[in-house]
Amino acid sequence: MFIQLDFESEIPIYEQLKDEIIIGIAKQQLLPGERLPSVRALASDIGINLHTVNKAYQQLKQEGFLLIHRQRGVVIHPDGAPKADEHYQKKLHTTLRPMIAESMCRDMSKADYLLLVESIYNELQHGGDSNE
Amino acid sequence: MFIQLDFESEIPIYEQLKDEIIIGIAKQQLLPGERLPSVRALASDIGINLHTVNKAYQQLKQEGFLLIHRQRGVVIHPDGAPKADEHYQKKLHTTLRPMIAESMCRDMSKADYLLLVESIYNELQHGGDSNE
Amino acid sequence: MFIQLDFESEIPIYEQLKDEIIIGIAKQQLLPGERLPSVRALASDIGINLHTVNKAYQQLKQEGFLLIHRQRGVVIHPDGAPKADEHYQKKLHTTLRPMIAESMCRDMSKADYLLLVESIYNELQHGGDSNE
Amino acid sequence: MFIQLDFESEIPIYEQLKDEIIIGIAKQQLLPGERLPSVRALASDIGINLHTVNKAYQQLKQEGFLLIHRQRGVVIHPDGAPKADEHYQKKLHTTLRPMIAESMCRDMSKADYLLLVESIYNELQHGGDSNE
DNA sequence: GTGGTCTAGACCACA
């Protein structure tokens, strides 16, 4: 599990970090109950501030992906991630709609888009052993 | 073409405005060469700041969706939107990957995801006459 | 609406601040849609760090008591606070049980406890005009 | 008397342990003069750190719930728990006020709250024989 | 002027 961040990106570092962890869970490189590095360790490892790591961890905890124990550190939620409820589906729809609209404007066919989504699904599903 | 903004949203107003215009183009409610309201008119119409509308227009011009003439005002680019080049595809992949990873974590199947994408494609393609 | 904090307390400042705001809402001194001071204004007013105020605001937003707009500042949630759902009731039960157990150990009768609860309810309900 | 701890909880272990003992006393499962397991025995029994058990015992001794003799070990205070003096009542009021305020915000009626308190009182009073 | 992000460094509670 390598964390690869783009410090030039417009996307906040803590968001990128959240994304990397979620991708790790999806790829099953991070398994339920598995321990993550401490905020300090990961921060110094990546070369960012511990508060930035902490913010990512806290939000992932809030969203149900992580458990945080005062002393035992941070672990992937043993029960697995929260399910895709109605609220999530609605949010996903809202996010996806303008993205797909732009692709349509750019003459990207529905078939192409579906292929792209499928390829990402496959990459994540079968990428369990590879690193990024 | 109604512009529907959510002032409670975490998404900046100018982004929402860009999205609405792009959705309008995708739905073919806004056709190549068609004129958009002036910055002033749209701003006062929606009840937002001039600078916000201007920012949206400028960025859409920068991205090739709009043309801005000094005298003739703002028009949808007559040649249509720029195509989905390699750079765009790569950016789209980067954006989609963490989104799909989260859906996988939440036990959303590939089939469900593809169905969602397809439904949005259909909604945008066949919704050309309706207003939002 | 006066914010009264105890800097010697074991209770974190941001928790006390959250409590004060919730009490203000309960007393209807803070009404739905009403604007709260900016993080900087309140922080300098109370004499604490803006991040501490921000933490209180963020958590109250997360819990549904506040709305935070990037530019328009912080307001009491116009739709009122979230309702007492099952999850909340369960959490309340868990919190209350050891508290009541201790009172029982200390020979506080059920009647006394009920009177205390009732008096607090009345204080908050009829205290709309008083300040703290 | 089973000690049931939630290691996922945000509440410190030693607090939970204190709570469990106090609940045991309230339920009269633990009687005045009754002996508690030694620090070592309880710690190894529950599978937690010695210091954690010790901290709970020390604080309960400090608060007057326990007596700790060098040789005779730890016993429930023979004279019963300290009474609900003015200081305790005041502290209880301070703790209860923000909790009740939140319930009011969440549209929980005074009657519902009183019923909840009453049900917990009854559960503790009549649950003397049952285990949790 | 507003909140959002990030850094830096301190002290404390917990186990």
Added chain:
DNA sequence: GTGGTCTAGACCACG
């Protein structure tokens, strides 16, 4: 050694 809290100060995005 772990996360939790608080302070301090900087720069940015938004409108």
